[in-house]
Amino acid sequence: MRILRLLGEWVLTSLRGGGRMMIFLGTALFWIFLPPLKWRRMIARIHFIGAKSLVVILLTGAFTGMVLGLQVFYTLTKFGSEAFLGPAVALSLIRELGPVLCALMVTGRAGSALTAEIGIMRITEQIDALTAMALNPMRYLIVPTILAGLIAFPLLTAIFDLVGIYGGYLVGVKLLGIGEGTYFGEMETYVDLWDITQGILKSLSFGLLVTWVCCYKGFYAGYGAEGVSRATTEAVVLSSVLILVWDYFVGSVLL
Amino acid sequence: MSGPMVEIRNVHKSFGGQQVLRGVDLQVTQGEILVIIGRSGGGKSVLLKHLMGLLKPDQGEIMISGQEISRLRGRELDQLRERFGVVFQGGALFDSLTVFENVAFPLREKTRLPEEAIREKALTLLKQVGLADMGHKYPAEVSGGMRKRVALARALTMEPEVVLFDEPTTGLDPIMVNAIHRLILDLHRRVGFTAILVSHEIPEIFGIADRVAMLHRGAVVEAGTPEAIQASTNPVVRQFITGDPEGPIQPD
Ligand SMILES: Nc1ncnc2c1ncn2[C@@H]1O[C@H](COP(=O)(O)OP(=O)(O)OP(=O)(O)O)[C@@H](O)[C@H]1O
Numbered sequence: 001m002r003i004l005r006l007l008g009e010w011v012l013t014s015l016r017g018g019g020r021m022m023i024f025l026g027t028a029l030f031w032i033f034l035p036p037l038k039w040r041r042m043i044a045r046i047h048f049i050g051a052k053s054l055v056v057i058l059l060t061g062a063f064t065g066m067v068l069g070l071q072v073f074y075t076l077t078k079f080g081s082e083a084f085l086g087p088a089v090a091l092s093l094i095r096e097l098g099p100v101l102c103a104l105m106v107t108g109r110a111g112s113a114l115t116a117e118i119g120i121m122r123i124t125e126q127i128d129a130l131t132a133m134a135l136n137p138m139r140y141l142i143v144p145t146i147l148a149g150l151i152a153f154p155l156l157t158a159i160f161d162l163v164g165i166y167g168g169y170l171v172g173v174k175l176l177g178i179g180e181g182t183y184f185g186e187m188e189t190y191v192d193l194w195d196i197t198q199g200i201l202k203s204l205s206f207g208l209l210v211t212w213v214c215c216y217k218g219f220y221a222g223y224g225a226e227g228v229s230r231a232t233t234e235a236v237v238l239s240s241v242l243i244l245v246w247d248y249f250v251g252s253v254l255l
Numbered sequence: 256m257s258g259p260m261v262e263i264r265n266v267h268k269s270f271g272g273q274q275v276l277r278g279v280d281l282q283v284t285q286g287e288i289l290v291i292i293g294r295s296g297g298g299k300s301v302l303l304k305h306l307m308g309l310l311k312p313d314q315g316e317i318m319i320s321g322q323e324i325s326r327l328r329g330r331e332l333d334q335l336r337e338r339f340g341v342v343f344q345g346g347a348l349f350d351s352l353t354v355f356e357n358v359a360f361p362l363r364e365k366t367r368l369p370e371e372a373i374r375e376k377a378l379t380l381l382k383q384v385g386l387a388d389m390g391h392k393y394p395a396e397v398s399g400g401m402r403k404r405v406a407l408a409r410a411l412t413m414e415p416e417v418v419l420f421d422e423p424t425t426g427l428d429p430i431m432v433n434a435i436h437r438l439i440l441d442l443h444r445r446v447g448f449t450a451i452l453v454s455h456e457i458p459e460i461f462g463i464a465d466r467v468a469m470l471h472r473g474a475v476v477e478a479g480t481p482e483a484i485q486a487s488t489n490p491v492v493r494q495f496i497t498g499d500p501e502g503p504i505q506p507d
């Protein structure tokens with residue numbers, strides 16, 4: 001009986017939490033379409049999410065591409081088709097690894113900081129102060145962040161993909177001796193526009209997902225330093241899990 | 256104007272089983288300075304948040320110049336909030352903005368004044384609280400007392416009709432306490448706002464209050480002029496203003 005009750009309570013709290021998250025998203029989307037937009041805050045947010053994540057993205061992108069070059073080359077030699085290294089690396093990056101890894105890295109780098117920042121604003125009553133001035137915290141805090149996510153994620157993903165393809169080139173062409181023309185030429189043949197569109201759609205949806213989860217967790221952070229640290233952890237974990245789950249669903253629908 | 260500026264009627268509020276307010280009744284007339292005293296954790300800040308519509312009562316109502324605020328929505332609620340200025344207990348300064356920007360923030364966001372006028376106004380306010388040369392610093396870089404004064408200046412930028420002060424002097428040195436009290440009195444005389452001030456500064460507040468109300472166990476046990484409160488025969492009030500550890504209020 002006790003187990004049943006605990007289970008029931010758990011299901012109810014999760015449902016309520018999920019419902020609140022949906023309402024939060026709905027409200028935020030509503031305010032996105034209600035001008036005026038706070039441009040300056042949005043640009044500051046793009047800097048915060050995007051520009052400051054650049055180094056991480058460059059590093060992880062390069063090494064992901066290099067690892068791919070190595071591993072895919074090894075696999076392809078088994079079928080005697082090393083010539084397809086270029087498209088294999090490019091397709092894995094553009095369709096899958098670019099958007100996903102980039103989103104995971106940005107979650108760790110910027111998402112956690114976002115949650116902490118908004119959480120601190122909550123516990124130090126800065127959000128209440130905005131409300132008390134009759135300024136809507138959604139407009140001032142959440143909308144610029146979500147829009148910044150929608151802009152920054154695709155750009156970062158594109159950079160990740162490019163650097164990754166170059167990393168694969170370094171390993172495949174310079175190290176393992178595939179012809180330069182083969183690497184890029186086959187890529188042009190096999191990568192079509194739909195693959196790129198799919199990558200962009202994914203990264204857009206991850207941008208929304210990550211900023212939504214991270215803003216929500218910060219906005220409803222509990223009390224004290226402990227509340228903020230718990231919110232931050234939850235935001236990173238939930239974002240990461242949702243990225244992978246969502247990636248599977250989008251992938252299976254778009255394929 | 257007819258009737259009280261703020262009227263709190265039988266307000267109840269609990270947080271997850273903990274009853275904080277259990278039937279608060281209080282009236283504030285226009286232009287007066289009402290000081291709320293009461294034990295730490297007694298629900299004074301919670302009461303102030305109800306006046307801003309930041310919290311909603313479980314039961315009872317709050318009328319502000321005749322309007323019941325928990326029924327207001329959107330634009331109407333905003334208009335009401337614009338008539339208020341608040342000094343939050345912790346200051347609630349925006350820590351991504353400098354001291355100067357904090358004070359100028361309401362002007363920048365809520366008015367179409369030219370930059371010149373905004374600068375001038377914000378500087379005047381900072382001067383009044385004695386922080387004219389601190390404008391470029393961030394809230395984290397100034398002392399706790401300075402933060403309180405910045406919060407005070409920010410609350411007054413929009414020339415509100417009602418100002419809520421949540422412990423504007425707690426943690427300041429005695430000279431600063433009196434300076435802030437004098438500043439509040441001074442501004443009150445000049446601007447004529449209605450002030451609701453939560454404070455632990457006994458006996459200093461008796462010098463600035465028009466009326467004092469004591470909140471205890473979630474209700475107002477006594478409200479009256481400073482003289483009446485000081486002469487009160489209610490044992491709870493007596494014990495509180497003398498700070499006697501023995502009596503009906505038990506330290507927990
Ligand atoms: N948002 C909230 N959620 C849950 N409990 C709360 C909340 N806000 C206040 N409380 C509880 O309500 C009680 C009263 O808090 P409040 O901050 O109003 O006290 P106070 O009278 O202002 O005390 P102090 O003089 O120390 O500032 C406290 O026990 C606090 O734990």
Ligand SMILES: [Mg+2]
Nearest residue numbers: 299300344421
């Ligand atoms: Mg308080």
